[in-house]
Amino acid sequence: MSINQSIKPITTEVKDNLTIGGCDLVELAKRYGTPLYVIDEATLRGICREYKNAFKGKNINMMYASKALCTLSTSAIIASEGFGFDTVSIGEIYTVYKAGADMSKVLFNGNNKSRRELELAIDLKVGRFSVDNFYEAELLNTIAQEKGISADVLLRVTPAIECHTHEYIKTGQLDSKFGFDLSQVDEVIASQYSNLNIKGLHAHIGSQIFELQSYRDEVDILVSELKRINQKFGLNLTELNIGGGLGVKYTEEDCPPSVEELAQALSALPDDLTIYIEPGRSIISTSGVTLYTVGSSKQVPNGRKYIAVDGGMADNPRPAMYKAKYTAEAANKPDVQETEEVTIAGRFCESGDVLIENITLPKLETGDIICVYNTGAYNYSMASNYNRVEKPAMVLVNNSQSDIIVNRESLEDLVYKENIPDRLRR
Numbered sequence: 001m002s003i004n005q006s007i008k009p010i011t012t013e014v015k016d017n018l019t020i021g022g023c024d025l026v027e028l029a030k031r032y033g034t035p036l037y038v039i040d041e042a043t044l045r046g047i048c049r050e051y052k053n054a055f056k057g058k059n060i061n062m063m064y065a066s067k068a069l070c071t072l073s074t075s076a077i078i079a080s081e082g083f084g085f086d087t088v089s090i091g092e093i094y095t096v097y098k099a100g101a102d103m104s105k106v107l108f109n110g111n112n113k114s115r116r117e118l119e120l121a122i123d124l125k126v127g128r129f130s131v132d133n134f135y136e137a138e139l140l141n142t143i144a145q146e147k148g149i150s151a152d153v154l155l156r157v158t159p160a161i162e163c164h165t166h167e168y169i170k171t172g173q174l175d176s177k178f179g180f181d182l183s184q185v186d187e188v189i190a191s192q193y194s195n196l197n198i199k200g201l202h203a204h205i206g207s208q209i210f211e212l213q214s215y216r217d218e219v220d221i222l223v224s225e226l227k228r229i230n231q232k233f234g235l236n237l238t239e240l241n242i243g244g245g246l247g248v249k250y251t252e253e254d255c256p257p258s259v260e261e262l263a264q265a266l267s268a269l270p271d272d273l274t275i276y277i278e279p280g281r282s283i284i285s286t287s288g289v290t291l292y293t294v295g296s297s298k299q300v301p302n303g304r305k306y307i308a309v310d311g312g313m314a315d316n317p318r319p320a321m322y323k324a325k326y327t328a329e330a331a332n333k334p335d336v337q338e339t340e341e342v343t344i345a346g347r348f349c350e351s352g353d354v355l356i357e358n359i360t361l362p363k364l365e366t367g368d369i370i371c372v373y374n375t376g377a378y379n380y381s382m383a384s385n386y387n388r389v390e391k392p393a394m395v396l397v398n399n400s401q402s403d404i405i406v407n408r409e410s411l412e413d414l415v416y417k418e419n420i421p422d423r424l425r426r
Ligand SMILES: *Cc1c(COP(=O)(O)O)cnc(C)c1O
Pocket: 065, 067, 068, 086, 109, 203, 204, 206, 207, 208, 243, 244, 245, 246, 278, 279, 280, 281, 282
C-alpha cells in the first residue's frame, strides 16, 4: 500500500494513548498545547521515497508543490530527499531558499506574478519560470533584459482536461484562469522573446485526483503538442511538467490510486524528455494530524450532539470552504468503544465551522484529546487569524523525539504589526 492510501501516518500506534512517531499524542498536547499540528517525519520521507522509486529509470524531476504546506523544516526535509519545489509566491520562494533548497530546482508558477516577485525570484536564482500569460511573458522578458540574463521558462497551458476526485471532464476548451489556451501557444512562441529561453510545457489538471485516465489523456495531449510545436517552429523543446494532483485518503470512502499506479499511468512519457511532477497534497497530507482539546458540548433536543473543540476553520478551513471530510479518533481513549455519534464543531463564529459531521467516537468529555488525521496539506498553509485567534504551533515527531518547528502565535504577535495614529491615543 502506498502512503497516500493510508488515512493515518505510518508510525501511528495504539499504546495507552495514540502515538505517532513514537510520541504520545496526549503528552504532546500537554507539552505544547492545542490546537497542535503534528508532522510525522517518517511518513513524509516515506512518500518522498515512494515517488522516487516509482519513477526510477525515468528522467523525472520531483518538485514538491509548496502551497500544500511551506515551512522551513518541512522544506528542509523534502529538499534533503532530493526534491525541488513548485512555488507560487515570493514568500514560498524565500522560505525554501532559507531552508537550503537547491534554487536551480525551484519553479515559479502562478497566474499573476508581480514585477517585484519576478525580480526577487531572478535574484534568488530560481531555475524555471512557468509563464502563464502574455502580460507575464512581456514583463519577465523585460526584467530579464534589464538584468542581462536569459530566463528558462515553461509555458503553462490548459490541456482541456479538468479533474477533481471522481469528476473528470475533457472539453474542447477549458475556461480556466490559469495558463495559455492551446490555441494561443503558437502566438507566444512566434513572439520570439529575446530573453526567454522556452524549454517546454507545463500543465496541472486538478487536485485530489482519483481518476488515472485523466493523467493518460494529459500525457497524450502534452506530448503531441510538444511534438507539433517542435515541428512547426523547428525547435527542440524537451521538457514537460505534468503538474500534481494525486489524491489522498481522508476517509474510508476515498480510494486514491497508489504512487506506483500513477507511475504506470504516466509510462507513455518518452524517455528522451525531461519530466517534472509536482505533487503537493499527496506528499504532505498523510504525515500531518491536528490535535484538539474537547471543551463544551451541546445536545440539541431530538437533534445532534455537538462536541466543541479549541480550533476549527481558522486552522483548517477545508470543511467550511468545500465540505471536506476528515477522520478522527480520541487520542486518550484508543481502546474505548466508539458508541456515540457526534458532530465536531469548531470554536469560530460561523455556523459552517464544523470540522466533522456525524462521526462515531467514544463518549467524550471535556479535556479529551481529538486527533484529526490527514491535515498536513492545505491546513496551516490556509490558516487565518479569524476571530483574532493565535495560529497553532507545529511539532515534528520522529523516533520518539518531538521538536517545535512553528511556534504558537502569541497575543503580542496579533498586535505587533499594528500602529495607533497619535490622534487616537488615549
Ligand atoms: C496546486 C498545484 C499543484 C499541487 O497540487 P496537489 O493536488 O496538492 O498535488 C501542482 N502544480 C500546480 C501548478 C498547482 O497549482
